Amino acid sequence: MSTHIADKNERPAPDKELVTLADYAVSNLKASDLAMTTARHCLMDALGCAMLALQYPACTKLLGPIMPGTIVPNGARVPGTSYVLDPILAAFNIGTLVRWLDFNDTWLAAEWGHPSDNLGAILAVADYVSRKNAQAGKKAYTVKDVFHAMIKTHEIQGVLALENGFNRLGFDHVLLVKIASTAVATQMLGGTREQIIDALSQAWLDGAALRTYRHAPNTGSRKSWAAGDATSRAVRLAWMTLQGEMGYPSTLTAKKWGFYDTIMHGKPLQINRPLGDYVMENVLFKISFPAEFHAQTAVECAIKLHPQIKDKLDQIEKIELHTQESAVRIISKSGPLHNPADRDHCLQYMVAIGLIFGNLKADHYENSVAADQRIDKLREKMHVYEDPQYTKDYLDPDKRSIANSIQIFFKDGTSTDKVVVEYPIGHRRRREEGIPHLYKKFEENMGLQYSADTVRELMALFDNQAALEKMPVHELMDRLAVESAKAVRA
Numbered sequence: 001m002s003t004h005i006a007d008k009n010e011r012p013a014p015d016k017e018l019v020t021l022a023d024y025a026v027s028n029l030k031a032s033d034l035a036m037t038t039a040r041h042c043l044m045d046a047l048g049c050a051m052l053a054l055q056y057p058a059c060t061k062l063l064g065p066i067m068p069g070t071i072v073p074n075g076a077r078v079p080g081t082s083y084v085l086d087p088i089l090a091a092f093n094i095g096t097l098v099r100w101l102d103f104n105d106t107w108l109a110a111e112w113g114h115p116s117d118n119l120g121a122i123l124a125v126a127d128y129v130s131r132k133n134a135q136a137g138k139k140a141y142t143v144k145d146v147f148h149a150m151i152k153t154h155e156i157q158g159v160l161a162l163e164n165g166f167n168r169l170g171f172d173h174v175l176l177v178k179i180a181s182t183a184v185a186t187q188m189l190g191g192t193r194e195q196i197i198d199a200l201s202q203a204w205l206d207g208a209a210l211r212t213y214r215h216a217p218n219t220g221s222r223k224s225w226a227a228g229d230a231t232s233r234a235v236r237l238a239w240m241t242l243q244g245e246m247g248y249p250s251t252l253t254a255k256k257w258g259f260y261d262t263i264m265h266g267k268p269l270q271i272n273r274p275l276g277d278y279v280m281e282n283v284l285f286k287i288s289f290p291a292e293f294h295a296q297t298a299v300e301c302a303i304k305l306h307p308q309i310k311d312k313l314d315q316i317e318k319i320e321l322h323t324q325e326s327a328v329r330i331i332s333k334s335g336p337l338h339n340p341a342d343r344d345h346c347l348q349y350m351v352a353i354g355l356i357f358g359n360l361k362a363d364h365y366e367n368s369v370a371a372d373q374r375i376d377k378l379r380e381k382m383h384v385y386e387d388p389q390y391t392k393d394y395l396d397p398d399k400r401s402i403a404n405s406i407q408i409f410f411k412d413g414t415s416t417d418k419v420v421v422e423y424p425i426g427h428r429r430r431r432e433e434g435i436p437h438l439y440k441k442f443e444e445n446m447g448l449q450y451s452a453d454t455v456r457e458l459m460a461l462f463d464n465q466a467a468l469e470k471m472p473v474h475e476l477m478d479r480l481a482v483e484s485a486k487a488v489r490a
Contacts (some may be wrong), residue, residue, distance in 0.1 A: 007390060014197045014249040017269050018111035018204075022196040023155060024275040026184040029148050035277035037465060042105050042154075044462045045438055046116040047079055047480065048445030049104045052290075052362065054080050055448055058340075059100045062225060063093050074135060076127040079480035080449045087124040091181075092237045095120020095228030101362050102224070102344050103290035105283045105426075107154075108326070108394070108402060111161035113173040114295070115283060118153035120231030121181035122146055123477070125188045125238075130474040141188070143476055144469035149184050151280045157178035158279030163270035167330070169263065171208035174230040178203050181234030189238050198247025202237045204259050205251050216333045219342040282400070285426030287437045289360040294327035295350045297421035298404035303352025304419050304464035305406060309355060313374060315410045321351065322387040322405045324394040332384045340365035351406065352378040393422070402427070439463075449482060 008191075031039075053059045064083050065071075075081065078097070085093060095117055096365035098104050104116045123146065130140035157180040166175060182203040184242040186196045241247070252269070254260045272321055288297050296320060309316065323332075330349045343349045343365040352375045353364045363369065390403040407418040425434045442462070446455045458479070461468055 012250045012253075014201070014247075015252040015383045017252055017271060018197045018200045018249070020275070021179070021183050021200055022193050024156065025152060025187045025196050026193050029151060029277070031148065031151050031277045032281065033371035035151050035280040036144075036469075038280050038283060039150045039154075040462065040465055040468060041285070041435065041438060042116050042150060042280070042283065043119070043143075043146065044102050044442050046098045046119050048442040049101060050094070050426055051080050051098045051449040052103065052445045053100035056100065056362070058221060059096065059224065062096060064327040065089065074128070074131040076124040076131075077474075077477040077481050079123075079477065080482055081380075082481060082483050085124075086126040088232055088235045089237065090124035090127070091120040091185075092228045092232035093120075094123050095177075096225045097228075097233040099227040101290045102292060103286050103362070105285055106293040107158045107161055107279060107283060108293060108400065109158070109161045110163050110165035111167060111173050111176065112326070113157055113161055113176055114227065115154040115157050115180075115279060116150070116156065117152065117174070117177045117227035118181045118184070118231060121185045121234050122149045122188070122230050123473070125185050125359065126473040127138060127446050127477045129188060130472055134472065134474060140474060142469060143471045143473060145188075146473055147469065149188060151277050153180040153184050154279040154283060155275050156183055158283070159271060159273060159275055160269065163272060165274075166208060167211060169208075169265075170211055171263070172211045172214065172226060174226045175208040177227050178206065178230040178234050181231045182237050186238040186241060191238065191242055193434060193483070194242050197249075198245070199238050199241040201248040201251040202241065202245070203234065205235065207259070208263055213341075214345060215330065216335070216342075219345055220339060221341045223341055223345070224486045247486075260337055282428050284314075284402075284424065284428075285434060285438055286424075287426045287434050287441060289350075290344065290362045290365075291350050291360060292331050292345050292347075293424070294324065294331055294402060295347050295422055296424040296426070297402055298323065298327075298347060298406065299360050300421045300424065301349050301404055301406040301419040303358055303360075304353045304421075305408060305416055306348075307353055308416055309408055310358065312410065313356065313378065315412070316378070316381055317409045317411045319355075319378065319382045320350070320407045320409070321347065321382055321384045323347070323384060323390060324403065325386050325391040326394065327404070328384060328386050334379070337370065342365075343370060346379075348379040348382045349375065352376075353384065355408075365420065370432060400427070454479075 071084045072086045075084040076087045078093040126141045157176040182199050186199040212218050235322045280365045331345050333346050337343045353360050393401040401422045403422040405420040409415040423429045
Protein backbone atom coordinates (compact mmCIF):
# COMPACT_ATOMS: atom_id res chain seq x y z
CA MET A 1 0.00 0.00 0.00
CA SER A 2 1.37 3.42 -0.99
CA THR A 3 1.09 6.45 1.23
CA HIS A 4 -0.34 9.62 -0.32
CA ILE A 5 0.84 12.94 1.07
CA ALA A 6 -1.93 15.49 0.65
CA ASP A 7 -1.21 18.84 -0.96
CA LYS A 8 -0.85 21.58 1.61
CA ASN A 9 -3.81 23.92 1.07
CA GLU A 10 -2.32 27.16 2.38
CA ARG A 11 -2.89 30.31 0.35
CA PRO A 12 0.57 31.73 -0.48
CA ALA A 13 1.66 35.32 -0.95
CA PRO A 14 1.43 36.51 -4.57
CA ASP A 15 4.26 35.49 -6.87
CA LYS A 16 6.98 38.15 -6.88
CA GLU A 17 6.72 38.52 -10.68
CA LEU A 18 3.04 39.46 -10.38
CA VAL A 19 3.97 42.02 -7.73
CA THR A 20 6.77 43.48 -9.87
CA LEU A 21 4.44 44.03 -12.82
CA ALA A 22 1.64 45.44 -10.67
CA ASP A 23 3.96 47.84 -8.87
CA TYR A 24 5.14 49.17 -12.21
CA ALA A 25 1.57 49.49 -13.53
CA VAL A 26 0.56 51.74 -10.62
CA SER A 27 3.84 53.67 -10.51
CA ASN A 28 4.09 57.38 -11.22
CA LEU A 29 5.96 57.11 -14.51
CA LYS A 30 8.74 59.60 -15.19
CA ALA A 31 9.19 59.10 -18.90
CA SER A 32 11.97 60.68 -20.92
CA ASP A 33 11.24 63.20 -23.64
CA LEU A 34 12.41 60.61 -26.16
CA ALA A 35 9.94 58.05 -24.83
CA MET A 36 7.05 60.52 -24.97
CA THR A 37 7.93 61.64 -28.49
CA THR A 38 8.27 58.03 -29.61
CA ALA A 39 4.90 57.20 -28.03
CA ARG A 40 3.35 59.98 -30.14
CA HIS A 41 4.93 58.53 -33.26
CA CYS A 42 3.78 55.02 -32.29
CA LEU A 43 0.19 56.15 -31.82
CA MET A 44 0.27 58.06 -35.09
CA ASP A 45 1.71 55.09 -36.96
CA ALA A 46 -0.69 52.57 -35.42
CA LEU A 47 -3.72 54.66 -36.39
CA GLY A 48 -2.43 54.87 -39.94
CA CYS A 49 -1.96 51.10 -40.02
CA ALA A 50 -5.58 50.73 -38.89
CA MET A 51 -6.83 52.91 -41.73
CA LEU A 52 -4.90 50.83 -44.24
CA ALA A 53 -6.35 47.63 -42.77
CA LEU A 54 -9.87 48.99 -43.32
CA GLN A 55 -9.31 48.60 -47.05
CA TYR A 56 -9.27 44.78 -46.75
CA PRO A 57 -12.59 42.88 -46.50
CA ALA A 58 -10.87 39.93 -44.81
CA CYS A 59 -10.29 42.30 -41.89
CA THR A 60 -13.48 44.36 -41.91
CA LYS A 61 -15.76 41.30 -41.90
CA LEU A 62 -14.56 40.63 -38.32
CA LEU A 63 -15.34 44.12 -37.02
CA GLY A 64 -18.34 45.78 -35.46
CA PRO A 65 -20.92 44.73 -32.86
CA ILE A 66 -21.94 41.11 -32.36
CA MET A 67 -25.53 42.10 -33.17
CA PRO A 68 -25.48 44.37 -36.28
CA GLY A 69 -26.53 47.94 -35.62
CA THR A 70 -25.93 47.81 -31.88
CA ILE A 71 -24.53 51.04 -30.39
CA VAL A 72 -23.39 51.22 -26.77
CA PRO A 73 -24.19 54.54 -25.03
CA ASN A 74 -20.93 56.13 -23.88
CA GLY A 75 -19.06 53.21 -25.39
CA ALA A 76 -15.67 53.26 -27.08
CA ARG A 77 -15.29 54.34 -30.70
CA VAL A 78 -13.39 52.36 -33.31
CA PRO A 79 -11.25 54.76 -35.40
CA GLY A 80 -12.15 55.04 -39.06
CA THR A 81 -15.62 53.59 -38.51
CA SER A 82 -18.99 54.54 -37.03
CA TYR A 83 -18.86 51.74 -34.44
CA VAL A 84 -19.45 52.56 -30.77
CA LEU A 85 -18.89 49.39 -28.76
CA ASP A 86 -18.36 48.18 -25.22
CA PRO A 87 -14.64 48.42 -24.38
CA ILE A 88 -14.11 44.64 -24.45
CA LEU A 89 -15.31 44.32 -28.04
CA ALA A 90 -13.80 47.68 -29.01
CA ALA A 91 -10.41 46.38 -27.88
CA PHE A 92 -10.72 43.48 -30.32
CA ASN A 93 -11.72 45.81 -33.14
CA ILE A 94 -8.94 48.34 -32.56
CA GLY A 95 -6.28 45.73 -31.85
CA THR A 96 -7.20 43.79 -34.98
CA LEU A 97 -7.07 46.90 -37.16
CA VAL A 98 -3.67 47.97 -35.84
CA ARG A 99 -2.16 44.53 -36.31
CA TRP A 100 -3.85 43.23 -39.45
CA LEU A 101 -1.21 44.05 -42.06
CA ASP A 102 1.91 43.43 -39.94
CA PHE A 103 2.91 47.09 -40.39
CA ASN A 104 2.96 48.49 -36.84
CA ASP A 105 5.93 48.81 -34.50
CA THR A 106 8.07 45.83 -33.52
CA TRP A 107 10.28 44.52 -30.73
CA LEU A 108 12.87 41.81 -31.36
CA ALA A 109 14.63 39.88 -28.61
CA ALA A 110 14.46 36.28 -27.31
CA GLU A 111 10.73 36.74 -27.97
CA TRP A 112 9.27 38.90 -30.72
CA GLY A 113 6.21 41.04 -30.79
CA HIS A 114 4.49 44.30 -31.62
CA PRO A 115 4.01 46.48 -28.53
CA SER A 116 1.51 48.86 -30.16
CA ASP A 117 -0.84 45.87 -30.35
CA ASN A 118 -1.73 46.91 -26.78
CA LEU A 119 -3.46 50.01 -28.15
CA GLY A 120 -6.54 47.85 -28.58
CA ALA A 121 -6.96 47.77 -24.81
CA ILE A 122 -5.51 51.22 -24.11
CA LEU A 123 -7.65 53.23 -26.53
CA ALA A 124 -10.84 51.29 -25.82
CA VAL A 125 -10.55 51.67 -22.06
CA ALA A 126 -9.31 55.27 -22.18
CA ASP A 127 -12.16 56.33 -24.48
CA TYR A 128 -14.79 54.55 -22.39
CA VAL A 129 -13.54 55.94 -19.07
CA SER A 130 -13.12 59.44 -20.52
CA ARG A 131 -16.70 59.54 -21.81
CA LYS A 132 -18.06 58.23 -18.54
CA ASN A 133 -16.02 60.73 -16.52
CA ALA A 134 -16.88 63.66 -18.77
CA GLN A 135 -20.58 62.89 -18.45
CA ALA A 136 -20.21 62.80 -14.66
CA GLY A 137 -18.23 66.05 -14.58
CA LYS A 138 -15.01 64.28 -13.64
CA LYS A 139 -11.54 64.53 -15.17
CA ALA A 140 -11.22 62.67 -18.45
CA TYR A 141 -8.13 60.81 -19.59
CA THR A 142 -5.91 62.84 -21.89
CA VAL A 143 -3.71 61.64 -24.72
CA LYS A 144 -0.78 62.15 -22.35
CA ASP A 145 -2.31 59.43 -20.18
CA VAL A 146 -2.49 57.23 -23.28
CA PHE A 147 1.21 57.84 -23.91
CA HIS A 148 2.03 56.80 -20.33
CA ALA A 149 -0.09 53.68 -20.73
CA MET A 150 1.65 52.89 -24.01
CA ILE A 151 5.09 53.28 -22.44
CA LYS A 152 4.07 50.88 -19.66
CA THR A 153 2.63 48.21 -21.96
CA HIS A 154 5.63 48.52 -24.28
CA GLU A 155 7.91 48.08 -21.27
CA ILE A 156 6.10 45.09 -19.76
CA GLN A 157 5.84 43.26 -23.07
CA GLY A 158 9.33 44.20 -24.21
CA VAL A 159 11.25 43.48 -21.01
CA LEU A 160 9.52 40.12 -20.62
CA ALA A 161 10.54 39.42 -24.22
CA LEU A 162 14.22 40.16 -23.65
CA GLU A 163 15.13 36.77 -22.17
CA ASN A 164 11.93 34.70 -22.26
CA GLY A 165 11.60 32.98 -25.65
CA PHE A 166 8.13 31.45 -25.65
CA ASN A 167 8.47 30.83 -29.40
CA ARG A 168 11.09 28.16 -28.68
CA LEU A 169 8.45 26.32 -26.66
CA GLY A 170 5.95 26.64 -29.52
CA PHE A 171 3.90 29.44 -27.98
CA ASP A 172 2.90 32.77 -29.48
CA HIS A 173 4.06 36.23 -28.43
CA VAL A 174 0.48 37.51 -28.03
CA LEU A 175 0.70 36.02 -24.53
CA LEU A 176 2.78 39.07 -23.62
CA VAL A 177 0.25 41.43 -25.21
CA LYS A 178 -2.41 39.96 -22.94
CA ILE A 179 -0.19 40.30 -19.86
CA ALA A 180 0.80 43.90 -20.57
CA SER A 181 -2.73 44.94 -21.52
CA THR A 182 -4.23 43.26 -18.46
CA ALA A 183 -1.94 45.12 -16.07
CA VAL A 184 -2.50 48.54 -17.62
CA ALA A 185 -6.21 48.13 -18.44
CA THR A 186 -6.93 47.16 -14.83
CA GLN A 187 -5.08 50.25 -13.63
CA MET A 188 -6.89 52.51 -16.13
CA LEU A 189 -10.26 51.13 -15.03
CA GLY A 190 -9.44 52.17 -11.46
CA GLY A 191 -8.04 48.93 -10.14
CA THR A 192 -5.84 48.84 -7.05
CA ARG A 193 -2.39 47.25 -6.86
CA GLU A 194 -3.97 44.13 -5.35
CA GLN A 195 -6.60 43.98 -8.09
CA ILE A 196 -3.91 44.28 -10.77
CA ILE A 197 -2.10 41.33 -9.17
CA ASP A 198 -5.35 39.35 -9.24
CA ALA A 199 -6.07 40.24 -12.87
CA LEU A 200 -2.52 39.34 -13.91
CA SER A 201 -2.89 35.97 -12.25
CA GLN A 202 -5.96 35.36 -14.38
CA ALA A 203 -4.07 36.32 -17.53
CA TRP A 204 -1.23 33.90 -16.80
CA LEU A 205 -3.81 31.20 -15.95
CA ASP A 206 -5.02 31.35 -19.55
CA GLY A 207 -1.74 29.77 -20.59
CA ALA A 208 -0.32 30.47 -24.04
CA ALA A 209 -1.63 30.23 -27.59
CA LEU A 210 0.21 27.95 -30.00
CA ARG A 211 2.25 29.58 -32.79
CA THR A 212 0.79 27.08 -35.26
CA TYR A 213 -1.07 29.78 -37.19
CA ARG A 214 2.20 31.62 -37.94
CA HIS A 215 4.12 28.72 -39.45
CA ALA A 216 4.06 26.37 -42.43
CA PRO A 217 2.00 24.41 -43.21
CA ASN A 218 -0.77 26.17 -41.23
CA THR A 219 -0.01 29.88 -41.65
CA GLY A 220 -3.28 31.79 -41.72
CA SER A 221 -5.23 34.93 -40.94
CA ARG A 222 -5.53 34.22 -37.21
CA LYS A 223 -2.08 35.77 -36.85
CA SER A 224 -3.69 39.05 -37.94
CA TRP A 225 -6.41 39.05 -35.26
CA ALA A 226 -4.65 37.17 -32.46
CA ALA A 227 -3.36 40.37 -30.86
CA GLY A 228 -6.81 41.97 -30.98
CA ASP A 229 -8.15 38.87 -29.28
CA ALA A 230 -5.43 39.17 -26.60
CA THR A 231 -6.26 42.81 -25.84
CA SER A 232 -9.96 42.03 -25.68
CA ARG A 233 -9.30 39.16 -23.27
CA ALA A 234 -7.18 41.49 -21.17
CA VAL A 235 -9.98 44.04 -20.81
CA ARG A 236 -12.45 41.28 -19.96
CA LEU A 237 -10.17 39.91 -17.21
CA ALA A 238 -9.66 43.43 -15.86
CA TRP A 239 -13.43 44.01 -15.81
CA MET A 240 -14.11 40.67 -14.09
CA THR A 241 -11.52 41.42 -11.44
CA LEU A 242 -13.12 44.78 -10.72
CA GLN A 243 -16.43 42.97 -10.23
CA GLY A 244 -14.77 41.11 -7.34
CA GLU A 245 -13.53 37.99 -9.13
CA MET A 246 -10.74 36.41 -7.06
CA GLY A 247 -7.10 36.02 -8.03
CA TYR A 248 -4.72 33.06 -7.87
CA PRO A 249 -1.55 34.17 -6.09
CA SER A 250 0.80 31.34 -7.11
CA THR A 251 -0.45 30.96 -10.66
CA LEU A 252 3.17 31.04 -11.86
CA THR A 253 4.99 29.04 -9.20
CA ALA A 254 2.46 26.45 -8.02
CA LYS A 255 4.05 23.02 -8.19
CA LYS A 256 2.72 20.77 -10.95
CA TRP A 257 -0.19 23.07 -11.86
CA GLY A 258 1.45 26.49 -12.21
CA PHE A 259 2.61 28.27 -15.37
CA TYR A 260 6.27 27.47 -14.83
CA ASP A 261 5.79 23.74 -14.46
CA THR A 262 3.11 23.31 -17.13
CA ILE A 263 4.34 25.73 -19.79
CA MET A 264 8.00 26.55 -19.13
CA HIS A 265 9.35 23.13 -18.12
CA GLY A 266 10.02 24.39 -14.62
CA LYS A 267 12.00 27.48 -15.63
CA PRO A 268 11.00 30.84 -14.08
CA LEU A 269 10.52 34.11 -15.93
CA GLN A 270 13.58 36.27 -16.30
CA ILE A 271 13.05 39.96 -15.47
CA ASN A 272 16.59 41.23 -15.22
CA ARG A 273 16.28 44.96 -15.75
CA PRO A 274 14.19 47.58 -13.94
CA LEU A 275 10.97 48.60 -15.65
CA GLY A 276 11.07 52.13 -17.02
CA ASP A 277 10.90 53.44 -20.60
CA TYR A 278 13.70 51.47 -22.30
CA VAL A 279 11.46 49.62 -24.75
CA MET A 280 9.60 52.68 -26.01
CA GLU A 281 12.88 54.51 -26.54
CA ASN A 282 14.27 51.63 -28.61
CA VAL A 283 11.19 50.27 -30.39
CA LEU A 284 11.44 49.52 -34.12
CA PHE A 285 9.13 51.16 -36.67
CA LYS A 286 8.03 49.40 -39.83
CA ILE A 287 8.23 52.33 -42.16
CA SER A 288 8.84 51.07 -45.66
CA PHE A 289 7.24 47.64 -45.97
CA PRO A 290 4.34 45.69 -44.43
CA ALA A 291 6.56 42.67 -43.84
CA GLU A 292 7.63 40.46 -40.94
CA PHE A 293 10.44 42.44 -39.37
CA HIS A 294 13.22 39.90 -39.78
CA ALA A 295 12.81 40.42 -43.54
CA GLN A 296 12.76 44.23 -43.59
CA THR A 297 16.44 44.65 -44.46
CA ALA A 298 16.25 41.77 -46.94
CA VAL A 299 13.51 43.58 -48.84
CA GLU A 300 15.58 46.77 -48.73
CA CYS A 301 18.49 44.81 -50.26
CA ALA A 302 16.19 43.44 -52.96
CA ILE A 303 14.89 46.88 -53.87
CA LYS A 304 18.44 48.18 -54.16
CA LEU A 305 19.18 45.33 -56.59
CA HIS A 306 15.97 45.80 -58.61
CA PRO A 307 17.39 48.30 -61.16
CA GLN A 308 20.30 45.97 -61.95
CA ILE A 309 18.30 42.78 -62.45
CA LYS A 310 14.76 43.78 -63.46
CA ASP A 311 15.47 43.02 -67.13
CA LYS A 312 17.61 39.95 -66.40
CA LEU A 313 15.28 37.81 -64.29
CA ASP A 314 15.44 34.91 -66.76
CA GLN A 315 19.26 35.00 -66.66
CA ILE A 316 19.51 34.39 -62.89
CA GLU A 317 21.21 31.14 -61.85
CA LYS A 318 20.87 31.47 -58.06
CA ILE A 319 20.22 33.99 -55.30
CA GLU A 320 22.07 33.78 -51.99
CA LEU A 321 20.43 35.25 -48.89
CA HIS A 322 22.35 35.51 -45.62
CA THR A 323 20.28 36.31 -42.55
CA GLN A 324 19.90 35.83 -38.79
CA GLU A 325 18.93 32.55 -37.11
CA SER A 326 15.48 33.86 -36.19
CA ALA A 327 14.60 34.57 -39.82
CA VAL A 328 15.79 31.12 -40.89
CA ARG A 329 13.64 29.53 -38.20
CA ILE A 330 10.39 31.42 -38.68
CA ILE A 331 10.04 32.87 -42.19
CA SER A 332 12.19 30.78 -44.54
CA LYS A 333 9.88 28.43 -46.39
CA SER A 334 9.50 26.62 -49.70
CA GLY A 335 6.52 25.16 -51.52
CA PRO A 336 3.05 26.57 -52.16
CA LEU A 337 1.88 29.68 -50.29
CA HIS A 338 -1.84 29.52 -49.67
CA ASN A 339 -2.98 32.98 -48.55
CA PRO A 340 -1.75 36.53 -47.85
CA ALA A 341 -0.83 35.61 -44.26
CA ASP A 342 1.32 32.79 -45.63
CA ARG A 343 3.09 35.13 -48.04
CA ASP A 344 3.92 37.96 -45.63
CA HIS A 345 5.72 35.40 -43.46
CA CYS A 346 7.84 34.00 -46.29
CA LEU A 347 11.31 35.54 -46.62
CA GLN A 348 11.73 34.28 -50.19
CA TYR A 349 8.36 35.65 -51.35
CA MET A 350 9.04 39.12 -49.95
CA VAL A 351 12.51 39.23 -51.52
CA ALA A 352 11.11 38.09 -54.88
CA ILE A 353 8.54 40.88 -54.81
CA GLY A 354 11.26 43.45 -54.10
CA LEU A 355 13.45 42.15 -56.92
CA ILE A 356 10.63 42.05 -59.48
CA PHE A 357 8.65 45.19 -58.63
CA GLY A 358 11.16 47.37 -56.78
CA ASN A 359 8.69 47.80 -53.93
CA LEU A 360 6.59 45.86 -51.43
CA LYS A 361 3.05 46.88 -50.48
CA ALA A 362 0.17 45.12 -48.79
CA ASP A 363 -1.51 44.44 -52.13
CA HIS A 364 1.51 42.38 -53.21
CA TYR A 365 0.33 39.60 -50.88
CA GLU A 366 -3.03 39.24 -52.59
CA ASN A 367 -3.86 36.35 -54.93
CA SER A 368 -3.84 38.55 -58.03
CA VAL A 369 -0.15 39.36 -57.59
CA ALA A 370 0.84 35.95 -56.25
CA ALA A 371 -0.33 34.42 -59.54
CA ASP A 372 2.68 36.02 -61.27
CA GLN A 373 4.82 33.00 -62.19
CA ARG A 374 8.05 34.98 -61.92
CA ILE A 375 7.71 35.02 -58.13
CA ASP A 376 7.87 31.27 -57.59
CA LYS A 377 10.59 30.90 -60.22
CA LEU A 378 12.76 33.29 -58.22
CA ARG A 379 11.89 31.60 -54.94
CA GLU A 380 13.12 28.29 -56.32
CA LYS A 381 16.52 29.88 -57.03
CA MET A 382 17.01 31.21 -53.51
CA HIS A 383 19.43 29.68 -51.01
CA VAL A 384 19.06 30.90 -47.42
CA TYR A 385 21.96 30.71 -44.95
CA GLU A 386 22.41 31.82 -41.37
CA ASP A 387 25.28 34.25 -40.88
CA PRO A 388 26.57 33.71 -37.30
CA GLN A 389 27.69 37.33 -37.05
CA TYR A 390 24.22 38.55 -38.02
CA THR A 391 22.76 36.35 -35.28
CA LYS A 392 25.27 37.61 -32.73
CA ASP A 393 24.59 41.27 -33.57
CA TYR A 394 20.83 40.62 -33.52
CA LEU A 395 21.09 39.49 -29.88
CA ASP A 396 23.62 42.15 -28.82
CA PRO A 397 21.69 44.65 -26.62
CA ASP A 398 23.94 47.48 -27.81
CA LYS A 399 23.27 46.73 -31.49
CA ARG A 400 19.96 44.89 -31.96
CA SER A 401 20.67 44.77 -35.68
CA ILE A 402 18.41 42.84 -38.07
CA ALA A 403 20.89 42.26 -40.87
CA ASN A 404 20.33 40.62 -44.24
CA SER A 405 22.39 40.41 -47.40
CA ILE A 406 21.64 39.33 -50.97
CA GLN A 407 23.91 38.43 -53.87
CA ILE A 408 22.64 37.33 -57.28
CA PHE A 409 24.55 35.02 -59.61
CA PHE A 410 23.83 34.81 -63.35
CA LYS A 411 24.06 31.93 -65.79
CA ASP A 412 26.98 33.55 -67.64
CA GLY A 413 29.15 33.37 -64.52
CA THR A 414 28.81 37.02 -63.49
CA SER A 415 27.21 38.27 -60.32
CA THR A 416 26.03 41.41 -58.57
CA ASP A 417 27.89 42.80 -55.59
CA LYS A 418 26.77 41.46 -52.24
CA VAL A 419 24.29 44.02 -50.89
CA VAL A 420 24.16 44.24 -47.09
CA VAL A 421 21.74 46.19 -44.87
CA GLU A 422 22.27 45.82 -41.11
CA TYR A 423 19.67 48.17 -39.66
CA PRO A 424 16.20 48.82 -41.12
CA ILE A 425 15.08 52.38 -41.58
CA GLY A 426 12.79 52.16 -38.51
CA HIS A 427 15.68 51.23 -36.18
CA ARG A 428 16.78 53.69 -33.50
CA ARG A 429 20.14 54.01 -35.31
CA ARG A 430 18.24 55.28 -38.38
CA ARG A 431 15.47 57.07 -36.48
CA GLU A 432 16.34 60.55 -37.73
CA GLU A 433 16.32 59.29 -41.31
CA GLY A 434 13.08 57.40 -40.79
CA ILE A 435 10.75 59.88 -39.08
CA PRO A 436 9.97 61.96 -42.21
CA HIS A 437 9.05 58.72 -43.97
CA LEU A 438 6.90 57.75 -40.97
CA TYR A 439 4.90 60.98 -41.36
CA LYS A 440 4.52 60.32 -45.07
CA LYS A 441 3.27 56.80 -44.33
CA PHE A 442 0.76 58.26 -41.86
CA GLU A 443 -0.47 60.87 -44.33
CA GLU A 444 -0.96 58.31 -47.10
CA ASN A 445 -2.76 55.83 -44.86
CA MET A 446 -5.06 58.42 -43.28
CA GLY A 447 -5.93 59.71 -46.75
CA LEU A 448 -7.54 56.35 -47.48
CA GLN A 449 -10.27 57.02 -44.93
CA TYR A 450 -10.51 60.79 -44.36
CA SER A 451 -10.90 63.94 -46.41
CA ALA A 452 -7.83 65.98 -47.37
CA ASP A 453 -8.84 68.71 -44.88
CA THR A 454 -9.17 66.19 -42.05
CA VAL A 455 -5.82 64.64 -42.90
CA ARG A 456 -4.15 68.06 -42.78
CA GLU A 457 -5.72 68.74 -39.37
CA LEU A 458 -4.57 65.38 -38.03
CA MET A 459 -1.08 65.86 -39.42
CA ALA A 460 -0.82 69.21 -37.66
CA LEU A 461 -2.19 67.75 -34.43
CA PHE A 462 0.25 64.84 -34.38
CA ASP A 463 3.11 67.23 -35.07
CA ASN A 464 2.32 69.18 -31.89
CA GLN A 465 3.32 67.18 -28.82
CA ALA A 466 2.00 69.66 -26.24
CA ALA A 467 -1.41 70.16 -27.86
CA LEU A 468 -1.93 66.47 -28.45
CA GLU A 469 -0.99 65.54 -24.88
CA LYS A 470 -3.61 67.94 -23.48
CA MET A 471 -6.46 66.64 -25.65
CA PRO A 472 -9.09 64.49 -23.88
CA VAL A 473 -9.02 61.00 -25.33
CA HIS A 474 -12.70 60.95 -26.24
CA GLU A 475 -12.28 64.15 -28.27
CA LEU A 476 -9.48 62.54 -30.30
CA MET A 477 -11.58 59.43 -30.83
CA ASP A 478 -14.50 61.58 -31.99
CA ARG A 479 -12.24 63.21 -34.56
CA LEU A 480 -11.25 59.77 -35.82
CA ALA A 481 -14.85 58.55 -36.18
CA VAL A 482 -16.29 58.16 -39.67
CA GLU A 483 -20.05 58.27 -39.77
CA SER A 484 -20.51 57.39 -43.43
CA ALA A 485 -22.06 54.04 -44.24
CA LYS A 486 -19.09 53.50 -46.53
CA ALA A 487 -16.63 53.81 -43.64
CA VAL A 488 -16.14 50.07 -43.42
CA ARG A 489 -15.88 48.27 -46.72
CA ALA A 490 -17.86 45.08 -46.87
